[in-house]
Amino acid sequence: MNRLAEQVQADAEAAAPAAAQVAGRAVLLIPHRSDATDEAALPGDYRRILAIVREADGPVQVRAVGERLGLNASVRGKLEPLRAKMTKLANRGWLHKRPDGRFTAHR
Template sequence: MVESEIADRIAARRAELDELEVQLVRQLDQVRAERDELAVAERVWKRMAEQLVAEQNAASPAAVQVVGRAVLLVPHRTARRRRGRAAAGLPADPGDRAGRRRTGGGQAGRQAAGDRQNLHGPSHQ
């Protein structure tokens, strides 16, 4: 009788441990999933922080020392900015008067625009 009682206790404890093992495996899976989510969130946060720093650096002019005085550097025009001017119908070089004539700017362009809008104000030539 003592042996069967000990065997029953061992079997009961083994069943409790098996149930606990299932619960711990479930918890471990949840912890691993949350860690993966945190790793993704951390990568996104770092990428956004890097972009923000890059944008702030691009937006703020750089100051340098010239002959002992602090001066701000003027950024060079980039190809993207020039394309933006061309897309807006503006010449790449603001001094390009022939480009303005080609795009309809100047007095003739203003007169034509006024004619299209039925505005017949004084014409300055």
């Protein structure tokens, strides 16, 4: 029984986003997308971004995602952290960043 509980805990920890220390702050690491990696491994805000991009009919701009998230899209500085998150998702294989700067979801 004890070994089963340990295995369940180990599996839960493996699925949870890993944390790292950067300049003394805890930072979540975004895992690379693979067939074995589930979206649940991503933090909530990254999952919301993925859901918005997937719901779109085609490629989306950062501004459109920001508007759906309730950000003030008229202020460019408000969109830069979102752009960084979307780029991070693209670098890890969760999204595809097109040459025109718009994003699509990997299906």
